[in-house]
Amino acid sequence: VLSKWVGESEKAIREVFRRARQVAPCVVFFDEIDSIAPARGARYDSGVTDRIVNQLLTELDGIQPLRKVVVIAATNRPDILDPALLRPGRFDRLVYVPPPDYKARLEIFKVHTRRVPLASDVNLEELARLTEGYTGADIAAVVREAVMLALRERLEARPVEMKYFLKALEVVKPSLTKDQVEEYERLASEIKRMSSVARRAAPSPYG
Structure with missing residues (x-):
């Protein structure tokens, strides 16, 4: 534009x-x-x-x-x-649209690991618990980084182990802090209130 x-x-x-x-x-x-x-x-x-x-x-x-x-x-x-x-x-x-909660993060991990061979020690529930404050894009980046870490260590097709996901979390940090989430929630409430006031004050199209 x-x-x-x-x-x-x-x-x-x-x-x-x-x-x-x-x-x-x-x-x-x-x-x-x-x-x-x-x-x-x-x-x-x-x-x-x-x-x-x-x-x-x-x-x-x-x-x-x-x-x-x-x-x-x-x-x-x-x-x-x-x-x-x-x-x-x-x-x-x-x-x-709030940041994903635990259940949403777990589902996002499932989506992004669907085509990734996972080792038996990978615990998606634990990863969802460890990623509070992560957005969907952040979680996708964590999965990509884990795969890349595994490939850098040994360039061959094999399951990605839990240790690579934990290392990836050290590299990929959450986009949102608790303070930022609270500020977004405050702004959402304020804008919604202002919009509601303006809607009530607007003249009716029926006179």
Whole structure:
């Protein structure tokens, strides 16, 4: 979306929604939306992100209605998003996805080790217990690192032992700390509360 040419970034947003209307029903997904829609006036980039936010708001508000088009976005920095995007009629359903708990981590390990030959001493339950604060991507990295450690020691096909997973945990650290998780939970509660207040304050379409 971002372009060094003036006006091209806004044009890219318009094109995304134009194509969405043409091929509806469809889903438009913006990953890491904070990179293109931070709070206006918060950056010194010649106003390009401000113009992108304005264009997004124009498309979402629907001079041309978005019939059968669902718009979804993901971010790990909800604190820097432009507040206007979270008002009713735009991104008005906010879902906080917490880091995986023990059961989820165990299932993630099972997925990523499905095609990895495991030695009899590998205990996925123990690995799930040891990986609190790890995201799904972190766990995938742990499995890859364990496989690479085994191959570096002896370049031949053989089961990956538990010791390699434990060594991998020393190399791959969790992405999230307890303080960060608590801050995300606080932000999720605050944004949800603000969104709820704005929804109640919004005028009814029925008068």
